Amino acid sequence: xxxxxxxxxxxxxxxxxxxxxxxxxxxxxxxxxxxxxxxxxxxxxxxxxxxxxxxxxxxxxxxxxxxxxxxxxxxxxxxxxxxxxxxxxxxxxxxxxxxxxxxxxxxxxxxxxxxxxxxxxxxxxxxxxxxxxxxxxxxxxxxxxxxxxxxxxxxxxxxxxxxxxxxxxxxxxxxxxxxxxxxxxxxxxxxxxxxxxxxxxxxxxxxxxxxxxxxxxxxxxxxxxxxxxxxxxxxxxxxxxxxxxxxxxxxxxxxxxxxxxxxxxxxxxxxxxxxxxxxxxxxxxxxxxxxxxxxxxxxxxxxxxxxxxxxxxxxxxxxxxxxxxxxxxxxxxxxxxxxxxxxxxxxxxxxxxxxxxxxxxxxxxxxxxxxxxxxxxxxxxxxxxxxxxxxxxxxxxxxxxxxxxxxxxxxxxxxxxxxxxxxxxxxxxxxxxxxxxxxxxxxxxxxxxxxxxxxxxxxxxxxxxxxxxxxxxxxxxxxxxxxxxxxxxxxxxxxxxxxxxxxxxxxxxxxx
Amino acid sequence: xxxxxxxxxxxxxxxxxxxxxxxxxxxxxxxxxxxxxxxxxxxxxxxxxxxxxxxxxxxxxxxxxxxxxxxxxxxxxxxxxxxxxxxxxxxxxxxxx
Numbered sequence: 001x002x003x004x005x006x007x008x009x010x011x012x013x014x015x016x017x018x019x020x021x022x023x024x025x026x027x028x029x030x031x032x033x034x035x036x037x038x039x040x041x042x043x044x045x046x047x048x049x050x051x052x053x054x055x056x057x058x059x060x061x062x063x064x065x066x067x068x069x070x071x072x073x074x075x076x077x078x079x080x081x082x083x084x085x086x087x088x089x090x091x092x093x094x095x096x097x098x099x100x101x102x103x104x105x106x107x108x109x110x111x112x113x114x115x116x117x118x119x120x121x122x123x124x125x126x127x128x129x130x131x132x133x134x135x136x137x138x139x140x141x142x143x144x145x146x147x148x149x150x151x152x153x154x155x156x157x158x159x160x161x162x163x164x165x166x167x168x169x170x171x172x173x174x175x176x177x178x179x180x181x182x183x184x185x186x187x188x189x190x191x192x193x194x195x196x197x198x199x200x201x202x203x204x205x206x207x208x209x210x211x212x213x214x215x216x217x218x219x220x221x222x223x224x225x226x227x228x229x230x231x232x233x234x235x236x237x238x239x240x241x242x243x244x245x246x247x248x249x250x251x252x253x254x255x256x257x258x259x260x261x262x263x264x265x266x267x268x269x270x271x272x273x274x275x276x277x278x279x280x281x282x283x284x285x286x287x288x289x290x291x292x293x294x295x296x297x298x299x300x301x302x303x304x305x306x307x308x309x310x311x312x313x314x315x316x317x318x319x320x321x322x323x324x325x326x327x328x329x330x331x332x333x334x335x336x337x338x339x340x341x342x343x344x345x346x347x348x349x350x351x352x353x354x355x356x357x358x359x360x361x362x363x364x365x366x367x368x369x370x371x372x373x374x375x376x377x378x379x380x381x382x383x384x385x386x387x388x389x390x391x392x393x394x395x396x397x398x399x400x401x402x403x404x405x406x407x408x409x410x411x412x413x414x415x416x417x418x419x420x421x422x423x424x425x426x427x428x429x430x431x432x433x434x435x436x437x438x439x440x441x442x443x444x445x446x447x448x449x450x451x452x453x454x455x456x457x458x459x460x461x462x463x464x465x466x467x468x469x470x471x472x473x474x475x476x477x478x479x480x481x482x483x484x485x486x487x488x489x490x491x492x493x494x495x496x497x498x499x500x501x502x503x504x505x506x507x508x509x510x511x512x
Numbered sequence: 513x514x515x516x517x518x519x520x521x522x523x524x525x526x527x528x529x530x531x532x533x534x535x536x537x538x539x540x541x542x543x544x545x546x547x548x549x550x551x552x553x554x555x556x557x558x559x560x561x562x563x564x565x566x567x568x569x570x571x572x573x574x575x576x577x578x579x580x581x582x583x584x585x586x587x588x589x590x591x592x593x594x595x596x597x598x599x600x601x602x603x604x605x606x607x608x609x
Contacts, residue, residue, distance in 0.1 A: 102589040195569055209568055238575045239568065307552045318529060325530070327602050332595035339607045344532040356531055360541050361548055363528040364521075377555050379565030384558070386569060419547055435569030460569070 002489060003028035005481065008074050008168035008222040015062065015073035022062065022073030023055040026117055027494060029075045033120070033166040034495050034506065035488045041141050041504065042151075042161035044080045045088045046120040048496040051075065058115045070225050072115030077167040079158050080121040081128055082108055082213065083202040088499075091204050092124045092136035092157075095324050095331045095350030097499065105202025106237070107171060107213045107230040114229050119167060120497075122157030126352045127321065128178055128206045130154050131424055132414045135354045138499065140411055143185060144482040145450055149408040152182030158216050159186040165485045169217035169226055173203055174438075175210045176309055177403070177428025183216055183440040184403035184453025187480065189470070190216040191223045194460050195435035196241030198227075199234035205320040207313035208239075210432040218479055220441060220471045224248040227463070243461060251464035254472040257291035259465070262396030264299035267427055273406045275446040280454045283443040284400055286476045287469065297395070301388050302430070304381050306422055309429040310358075311365050311378035317355075318362025324350065357418065386434045393459040398466055400456055401427045403440045407450035427455060437463045441470040443477050515549035517542045 003011065003025055014020040030048050037043060061067040078084060081091045083101035090096045108118065125135040133141040133156025141156045143149040144164035151160040155172030159182035162170050172179040174192035183190030191214045198213040205211060215226035228249055233242040263284065268277055288294045326332035326346030333349050336342035351359070365374035392399060404424055414421045431438045437460070440453040454473060458466040495506045522538050522545075533541060587600065596603035 099593060102586050102593075235575055235577065239570075239572060241570065301558070304555055304558055307555050310548065311552055311555075322530070326595060327604055328590070329593035330595070336605050339605050341532075342605045343530050347530055348532040351531075356529075356533075356537075357541065357544055359529045359531065360522075360525050361545060364525045364545060365552075367525065367528060374549075374552060376565045377560060378552075379567055380560035380563045381555055381558060383563050383566035384560065386566060418544065419551060 004165040012070045022059045026055040042157045046497045051119040067115030069114040075119045077170040081204045094137045106199035125154035128154040152185035154178040180440040185408035187442045187451030194437045199237040201236040207316040251467040259292045266302040267401045279444040305430040308378040308381040314358045314362035403453040403455040
């Protein structure tokens with residue numbers, strides 16, 4: 001029985017039925033992580049000591065009947081922009097290299113209330129700004145399918161960790177595709193919920209009107225079960241929404257008979273890799289055979305989504321990241337003459353190039369003289385994009401799209417041309433602008449052996465429809481694990497990582 | 513099209529962004545921003561006359577509650593994150609010359 005290749009729900013069931021203890025599950029994943037990390041670098045921090053301690057508490061809770069849910073005793077990896085009380089939370093930035101939050105994000109709290117066990121914090125593009133996980137201060141994360149390729153981003157660490165079986169599931173965040181695109185590149189499932197579904201309390205903000213927390217796992221069922229736990233109305237997040245339904249697992253039927261599926265022609269034209277296109281359309285054909293009604297249509301405005309997105313996201317980022325000033329937490333530059341110079345020097349030394357680029361752009365588009373022409377224009381464009389989706393959803397239950405134009409690029413090929421990298425987000429950013437839910441589900445691999453993901457987009461609050469269709473797709477395209485997973489089995493473990501000057505250092509933890 | 517960013521503009525944006533850029537970083541930032549603005553100009557092809565700017569997809573309301581403390585005194589933990597502390601406060605460099 002290989003614990004690490006189980007899904008979260010399978011593992012939870014074994015723990016519930018006392019076939020496995022929570023500590024055994026945690027130890028198995030720590031061992032796998034220790035073996036995989038030199039190759040993959042999914043984690044910024046592995047908290048072996050805390051996870052093993054927590055496993056004892058959770059086991060007691062399971063034995064006493066306090067924890068009885070499907071995720072009790074199941075390990076989870078959390079993206080490093082979600083606050084975890086007392087556990088290093090860096091946003092993969094130098095500026096937060098020693099920040100230990102005094103509270104946990106609501107999504108993390110919801111998981112802990114159900115007995116899930118946080119084993120560590122995953123690598124990401126610095127402050128979630130990027131599509132490759134190459135802008136992290138703590139080194140690149142490598143794609144478990146081929147370690148010379150990127151895992152995608154910005155939740156690249158979470159997706160790589162799930163694919164490499166370093167954890168059964170993980171949390172990510174999605175501002176412009178940061179869950180769906182890396183899920184596609186790593187061959188796993190990821191959901192970006194309707195805006196407001198998961199509380200943003202404790203999520204270190206990038207673009208507040210676009211950010212959503214969501215689950216990443218190796219099955220649609222796991223993602224639905226995790227979403228059911230993390231979604232909640234939260235008065236600590238003023239944009240949190242009280243939904244009518246939270247029972248997402250009820251949609252795991254695979255029944256797509258009569259479901260109306262729209263294929264936006266503008267998403268399948270120029271710029272889309274032919275192998276990606278072929279695999280997605282093949283999956284669509286299978287849905288049709290299962291009784292779905294498929295139709296092509298013109299979504300329109302597609303070419304305006306990226307410029308509108310970068311104006312809005314950068315504007316919000318420039319405001320949100322103003323809090324990092326070296327006063328109350330994080331890095332502070334030395335030898336400063338006066339307060340103002342300390343702010344400037346701290347930020348200039350603490351932020352990486354991509355973060356500075358977006359703060360500069362955001363400050364510019366919000367400045368007097370450009371506010372109307374850039375920022376308000378982008379918000380008007382957003383309104384039109386939302387209208388285009390509204391009218392599409394009058395005719396269709398779901399929309400099918402690629403998650404990205406290509407499979408994962410090679411490490412080192414993307415950052416030199418930021419604009420080209422931004423264009424890779426073409427199929428994902430509109431969903432954030434319109435607040436819609438989206439899911440990525442694997443549909444195969446290209447000739448190089450890299451995974452291809454298919455994106456299913458739903459109308460606001462209609463997660464169940466995309467989960468239903470994604471579950472059907474999953475039944476047709478069986479989950480495959482990267483070869484690496486087989487090679488990594490059977491190692492001992494129980495070490496934690498710490499960081500010294502950005503370098504990953506492993507140290508022995510308490511072994512049980 | 514073909515936006516030009518002057519030295520003064522990049523200087524001004526640096527002040528707004530509270531970033532101190534080196535000479536080389538400034539030149540890179542100028543080139544980057546010019547390219548991004550050219551790209552953002554494609555939005556001008558779109559007629560948005562009569563469309564209201566949409567900041568949030570759903571209506572956003574202020575959320576009020578009674579002014580009663582719901583959490584304990586976390587000042588010790590909070591100060592533990594501070595780069596410099598003095599007498600239960602955050603210590604900063606000289607603010608007035």
